[in-house]
Amino acid sequence: MNNLVEIQNIEKYYGNRSNVTKAxxxxxxxxxxxxxxxxxxxxxxxxxxxxxxxxxIDTVTSGKIFINDQDITKxxxxxxxxxxxxxxxxxxxxxxxxxxxxxxxxxxxxxxxNKVPASxxxxxxxxxxSKLEIQNxxxxxxxxxxxxxxxxxxxxxxxxxxxxxxxxDEPTGALDSKSARMLLxxxxxxxxxxxxxxxxxxxxxxxxxxxxxxxxxxxxxxxNEIIRGTDSRKTFFNKIIEVVTLLGGDSGNVL
Amino acid sequence: xxxxxxxxNVRKSFKDYLxxxxxxTFSVCLFYAFNSxxxxxxxxxxxxxxxxxxxxxAIIMLALSWVVxxxxxxxxxxxxxxxxxxxxxxxxxxxxxxxxxxxxxxxxCYETFMIGIVSLITGLFAGFLLSQGLTVLTAQLxxxxxxxxxxxxxxxxxxxxxxxxxxxxIIVMLFNTFILGKYKCIDLLNADRxxxxxxxxxxxxxxxxxxxxxxxxxxxxxxxxxxxxxxxTNLPAIIIAGSLGTLFFFMSLSGFxxxxxQSSKRLYYRKLNMFVLRQVNSxxxxxxxxxxxxxxxxxxxxxxxxxxxxINQTVNANINANTPFDVTADVYYQNMSFDDAMAELGxxxxxxxxxxxxxxxxxxxxxxxxxTTYATLAKLVPEAELDSVMTNAGSMPLAxxxxxxxNSFLQAKGLQTISLNxxxxxxxxxxEQAYDAISxxxxxxxxxxxxxxxxxxxxxxxxxxxxxxxxxxxxTIGLIVDDSLIENNPPNSVYMNxxxxxxxxxxxxxxxxxxxxxxxxxIYDAYAQNQLDDxxxxxxxxxxxxxxxxxxxVTFTYVGIYLGFVFLLASCVMLALQQLSQAADNRRxxxxxxxxxxxxxxxxxxxxxxxxxxxMMPLSLAIVHSLVGITAMDKVIAxxxxxxxxxxxxxxxxxxxxxxxxxxxxxxxxxxxxxNQK
Numbered sequence: 045m046n047n048l049v050e051i052q053n054i055e056k057y058y059g060n061r062s063n064v065t066k067a068x069x070x071x072x073x074x075x076x077x078x079x080x081x082x083x084x085x086x087x088x089x090x091x092x093x094x095x096x097x098x099x100x101i102d103t104v105t106s107g108k109i110f111i112n113d114q115d116i117t118k119x120x121x122x123x124x125x126x127x128x129x130x131x132x133x134x135x136x137x138x139x140x141x142x143x144x145x146x147x148x149x150x151x152x153x154x155x156x157x158n159k160v161p162a163s164x165x166x167x168x169x170x171x172x173x174s175k176l177e178i179q180n181x182x183x184x185x186x187x188x189x190x191x192x193x194x195x196x197x198x199x200x201x202x203x204x205x206x207x208x209x210x211x212x213d214e215p216t217g218a219l220d221s222k223s224a225r226m227l228l229x230x231x232x233x234x235x236x237x238x239x240x241x242x243x244x245x246x247x248x249x250x251x252x253x254x255x256x257x258x259x260x261x262x263x264x265x266x267x268n269e270i271i272r273g274t275d276s277r278k279t280f281f282n283k284i285i286e287v288v289t290l291l292g293g294d295s296g297n298v299l
Numbered sequence: 300x301x302x303x304x305x306x307x308n309v310r311k312s313f314k315d316y317l318x319x320x321x322x323x324t325f326s327v328c329l330f331y332a333f334n335s336x337x338x339x340x341x342x343x344x345x346x347x348x349x350x351x352x353x354x355x356x357a358i359i360m361l362a363l364s365w366v367v368x369x370x371x372x373x374x375x376x377x378x379x380x381x382x383x384x385x386x387x388x389x390x391x392x393x394x395x396x397x398x399x400x401x402x403x404x405x406x407x408c409y410e411t412f413m414i415g416i417v418s419l420i421t422g423l424f425a426g427f428l429l430s431q432g433l434t435v436l437t438a439q440l441x442x443x444x445x446x447x448x449x450x451x452x453x454x455x456x457x458x459x460x461x462x463x464x465x466x467x468x469i470i471v472m473l474f475n476t477f478i479l480g481k482y483k484c485i486d487l488l489n490a491d492r493x494x495x496x497x498x499x500x501x502x503x504x505x506x507x508x509x510x511x512x513x514x515x516x517x518x519x520x521x522x523x524x525x526x527x528x529x530x531x532t533n534l535p536a537i538i539i540a541g542s543l544g545t546l547f548f549f550m551s552l553s554g555f556x557x558x559x560x561q562s563s564k565r566l567y568y569r570k571l572n573m574f575v576l577r578q579v580n581s582x583x584x585x586x587x588x589x590x591x592x593x594x595x596x597x598x599x600x601x602x603x604x605x606x607x608x609x610i611n612q613t614v615n616a617n618i619n620a621n622t623p624f625d626v627t628a629d630v631y632y633q634n635m636s637f638d639d640a641m642a643e644l645g646x647x648x649x650x651x652x653x654x655x656x657x658x659x660x661x662x663x664x665x666x667x668x669x670x671t672t673y674a675t676l677a678k679l680v681p682e683a684e685l686d687s688v689m690t691n692a693g694s695m696p697l698a699x700x701x702x703x704x705x706n707s708f709l710q711a712k713g714l715q716t717i718s719l720n721x722x723x724x725x726x727x728x729x730x731e732q733a734y735d736a737i738s739x740x741x742x743x744x745x746x747x748x749x750x751x752x753x754x755x756x757x758x759x760x761x762x763x764x765x766x767x768x769x770x771x772x773x774x775t776i777g778l779i780v781d782d783s784l785i786e787n788n789p790p791n792s793v794y795m796n797x798x799x800x801x802x803x804x805x806x807x808x809x810x811x812x813x814x815x816x817x818x819x820x821x822i823y824d825a826y827a828q829n830q831l832d833d834x835x836x837x838x839x840x841x842x843x844x845x846x847x848x849x850x851x852x853v854t855f856t857y858v859g860i861y862l863g864f865v866f867l868l869a870s871c872v873m874l875a876l877q878q879l880s881q882a883a884d885n886r887r888x889x890x891x892x893x894x895x896x897x898x899x900x901x902x903x904x905x906x907x908x909x910x911x912x913x914x915m916m917p918l919s920l921a922i923v924h925s926l927v928g929i930t931a932m933d934k935v936i937a938x939x940x941x942x943x944x945x946x947x948x949x950x951x952x953x954x955x956x957x958x959x960x961x962x963x964x965x966x967x968x969x970x971x972x973x974x975n976q977k
Contacts, residue, residue: 101894122898129896140891144577152568157897162568201895 047110048208048241049075049098054107056093056264067093068104069264075209075243080235082255083245084284086291090264091245092213098243099132099211100124112208129158133202133210137217139194141186147197148173148182154201172204175238176230192223196230203234210234212244216251228254249288253281260287267291301402305409312386318879318969319378320418322872323464326371327422329868331460332429333367333861335453336360339434342447348816348843349441352850359854360861364459367865372467374869379411379471381876383478385883390479391487404476411475415468419461426460427452433857440611440853502554509551515544523931530931541924542595548920549590553583571897571905578885579912586877590917593870597921600866601951602928607859608947609933611852617730618848620764622841623712624806625815627657627768628822629837637805640834646825650818654807655707657766659774660785661696661800662750671749671778672696676736679744686736687934688775698777699750700727700766705779708766711806717759719781724754727777729765737776750784767804768839770848815840867955870917871962878910878966882973889974906970914963918955 056068067090075081085091096102098109100116109116111131119127133154134140141150151169160168173179176196186194195215202210215231216224232254234240246252254277260268268287272280309316337357340350393403431450438445519540523530530537557580561567567576583590632640637656641648664670673692677685700708705727706716719725724747728734746753765774809818819838826836889902897905929948 099894122900125893125896125898125901128894132896134894136891136894140887140894142574142577142888142891144581145574149573149577153571153573153892154895156568156570156573157892157895157901159570162564165564165568 047074048077050110052108054104057105066264078239080242080256082252082258084252085261089261091261095245131208133207135198135202135212135215137214139198143186151201151204154205172200176200191219195227210242249284253277301406302409305406309410322378323418324422328425331426331456334459335430335456338451338453339437341451343443348846356854368463381880387487394484404479407475408472411472441849505551505554508547512544512547515540520927545594546591549587553580575905575909578909593873594917594921596866596870598924600863601925603859604863605929605947605951606932607855608950610855614848614852621770622768622844625809625841626807627839628805632834644825644829646822650809650813652808652810657704657804657806659802660699663696680739684739688733688736698774700777700779701782701785703782721781721783723757725759725779727761728763729775733775734763816842867958875962875966879969882970886974
C-alpha cells in the first residue's frame with residue numbers, strides 16, 4: 045500500500061512579527077490508501093487548521109503536503125478549486141447543505157461542478173444514495189430531514205465524486221447520539237466496503253474510536269499516536285480516554 | 300456621547316449605507332431639479348405666452364411632486380428597513396450590554412439625521428447641476444437662444460425639497476423606533492442564524508395560478524388594444540385585472556420556469572445552473588408582491604418616458620400642417636361677412652396681404668338623420684383595418700368643404716385647383732395618420748353616404764395639411780363636395796348645436812414682417828373698445844398654436860422624464876436591495892460551493908446569472924405590458940396626428956438600459972463584495 049497523503053514538516057503561523065502564534069508547529073505524518081484516520085486534540089490545538097491546510101482552504105507557512113504524489117502547496121487558485129473538486133470530499137459539522145435544493149440535487153451539485161455529463165448523474169446519485177441508505181430521502185428538502193439524514197446526504201455528496209480522500213470536520217458535532225452512531229456506522233462501511241480513505245477531526249472519543257489510527261495534537265505538535273490494530277472498539281475507546289486524560293484534557297470532552 | 304457613537308457607526312458602515320445614501324441623493328436631486336422648473340425663465344427670453352405655458356407646466360410639476368414624494372417616502376423607508384435588518388445583530392449586542400431600546404433608537408435617529416443632512420446637501424448640489432441641464436433642454440424645446448445663460452439657484456425649490464425630506468426623515472425615525480420596539484433581544488442576536496421560512500407550492504396550484512394569470516393578462520391586453528380611447532372609462536377594471544394578472548404571474552412563474560428548465564436535464568445539471576435556478580425560485584417566491592410592484596412601477600416608468608417623448612415628436616411633426624396660415628379668424632356678427640364685421644368694428648386691416656373665406660359645414664347625426672360622421676367612414680372599412688382616428692372620433696361629424704372654398708385654399712397655397720362633378724366627393728387628410736385612414740376608405744369603398752345622398756368617392760392629388768389653423772380633431776378628415784350639394788341642403792342655423800352647422804373661417808396671410816400676435820391683438824383691442832352685442836371673435840394665430848404646442852410638449856416631456864426617472868429609480872433600488880439583502884445569507888452557500896470545488900469564476904458567473912435573471916423577470920413582463928400600453932396610448936395620441944414610434948422607443952430603451960444596467964452592475968459588484976468579506 046502506498047501513501048495517499050504525505051505531510052512533510054508543515055508549519056502555520058498566524059499574526060505579525062511581534063506576536064506570532066504557531067497554529068501548526070512542524071508536523072509530519074502519512075496516511076495510507078484506504079485508511080480511516082482520526083485527529084484529536086483540545087480546542088485551539090490546531091487540528092482544524094491542519095485539516096484546512098490539507099483541504100487547501102488555508103495555506104501553510106512552510107513545509108510540503110503531497111496528495112496522490114502532487115504537491116498541493118504549489119497549486120494556484122483555480123488549480124486549487126480543480127484539485128478540491130476532483131480529489132477531495134468534505135463533510136462538515138453543520139452539514140452545509142443548500143437549503144433551496146433537494147437532497148438529490150445537493151448530491152448532484154458535486155457532480156455538475158465536476159462537469160460530469162447530465163446523462164451519468166442520475167445513476168451515480170442513486171448508487172451513492174443506496175450505499176448510505178437514503179434512497180427515500182432524495183426528494184426531500186434539507187428542512188424536511190432529520191440531522192442524521194442531512195449528514196448522510198452530506199456524506200453522499202462528499203462521496204459521489206469518488207474522491208481520493210474524504211475530510212470530515214467534527215461530523216457528529218451537531219448530531220444526537222443515535223444519529224451519530226448511525227452516521228459512524230455508515231462511514232465505517234464506506235471505509236471497509238468501498239475502500240474510501242477518510243481523515244476525520246473530532247474531539248469526541250466515541251466518534252474517534254471508529255478510526256483505525258488516531259493522531260493526538262496539542263499546541264500545534266503531534267503529541268501521541270495510537271493504532272487500533274486488532275482491538276475491539278471498546279478497548280480502543282478506553283485507550284483513547286487514557287491518552288485524552290494524559291493530554292491534560294479533562295474527561296468532560298469524553299462522551 | 301451617543302452622537303459620537305452614531306457618527307462612528309455611519310463611518311464604519313459607510314459601504315452598507317452607500318446604496319441608501321445614493322437613493323436619498325438621487326431622490327433629493329430629482330425632487331429639487333423638477334421643482335425649480337419655473338425659475339428657468341430667469342435666463343430664457345420667453346414671450347408672455349411661453350411664460351404662461353411654463354407657469355402652467357410648473358403648476359403641474361408641483362402637483363406631481365406630491366405623488367413623487369409619496370413614492371420616494373416608500374422607497375426610502377424600504378431602503379432604511381434593509382439597513383436595519385442588516386444590523387440586527389449589532390442592536391442585539393447593544394441590548395445585551397444593557398443599552399435601553401430608547402437609547403438605541405436615539406442613536407438610530409442621530410444616524411438618520413446625519414445621513415439625511417449629508418444626502419440633502421449632495422442631493423441639492425446634484426439637483427442644482429441637473430436643473431441647469433434642464434434649462435438647456437427647455438431652451439431647445441422652445442427653440443430659444445441661450446445667450447444670457449448663468450447658473451440659477453431656486454430658493455423656493457430648495458425649501459420645498461427640505462420640508463418634504465424632513466417629513467420623510469421624521470417618518471423614517473418613527474418607523475425605526477417602532478420596529479426596534481417590536482424586536483426581542485434573542486431574535487436580534489440570532490438574526491443571522493435564522494432561515495427564512497421555506498415554502499413549497501403544489502404543482503396544481505401553480506398551474507391554476509398560471510392559467511389565471513394568462514387569462515387575466517391576455518384578456519386585459521386584448522381589451523386595451525381594442526378599446527382605444529374608450530379604455531379610460533374602464534380604467535379601474537383594467538388596472539385591477541392587470542395587477543392581479545401580474546401578481547398571479549409572479550406567484551406561478553418561478554415554479555413554472557423551474558419545471559421548464561428541469562425538463563432539460565442537460566441544461567439543469569450543468570455547472571451551478573441548478574443552484575442558481577433554485578435560488579432565483581426561492582427569491583421570487585418570497586418576494587412575489589414586491590416583484591409585482593416593481594413590474595408595475597417599471598411599466599409606469601417606461602410608459603411615462605415613451606408617452607412623454609412621443610407626444611413631443613407627434614406635436615412637433617404636425618405643427619406645420621396645423622398652421623397653414625398666419626391667422627384664421629372666426630367671426631360671428633349678425634350673419635355679416637368678415638369684412639363687414641371688421642368695418643363695423645373699425646379694425647385696421649391694412650396689414651393683411653391676402654385673405655379668403657373658408658366655409659366648413661358639419662352634418663351632425665340626428666334622431667332621424669344619419670349625418671356625415673367619422674362613424675360613416677368607419678362603416679366603409681373592414682374591422683381589421685379600422686383606424687383609431689375613426690373609432691376615437693365616433694359620432695363627431697366630418698368637416699365638409701365646398702369645392703369653391705377648397706380651391707381658394709389650394710390657390711392660396713399656390714397649388715393646382717381641382718374639379719368635381721356634382722355626384723362626386725373627395726376625402727382630404729390633415730395629417731399622416733388621417734391620410735392612412737382615408738387610404739383604407741378608398742381601398743374598400745366606391746361610394747359614401749353624405750348629405751342625405753350617395754356620392755361617388757373619387758381620388759385627387761391633395762396636400763396633407765389642415766385647411767385652417769387648428770389643432771383639434773374637427774378638421775382632421777374633410778369631405779370636399781360640389782357647392783351645389785350644399786346649396787341644396789342649406790344649413791338651418793349658424794349655431795353649432797343644430798344638425799347641419801356652418802362655420803365661416805377667414806384665412807389671413809399677413810404682409811411680410813408683420814407680427815401675427817400684434818395683428819390679432821389690434822383686432823381684440825378694437826373689439827374690446829366697441830363692445831358690440833352678439834359679436835364673437837375667435838382667432839388662431841400661428842405663433843399661438845406654436846406656443847401652446849411647445850407648451851404641451853414641454854409639460855408632457857417633463858412630466859414623462861420626471862415620473863419615468865422616479866419609477867425607474869424606485870424599481871432598480873428595490874431590486875438591488877432585495878438582492879443585496881440576500882447576499883449576506885447566501886454567503887455561506889457560496890462558501891460551501893467553494894469548498895466542494897466550485898472555482899471563483901464559476902461562482903462569479905453564477906452570481907451574475909442569478910442577479911441577471913432576477914432583474915430581467917419584472918423587466919420582461921413590464922416590457923410586454925408597456926408595448927401593449929404604448930400601442931394603446933399611441934391610438935389616443937393619434938388624435939394629434941401620426942406618431943413616430945421609433946425615436947421615443949429608442950430613447951426610452953436607451954434610458955432604461957442605462958439606469959437598469961448601472962444598477963445591475965452595482966448590485967453584482969456589491970453582492971460579490973459581501974460574498975468576499977472575511
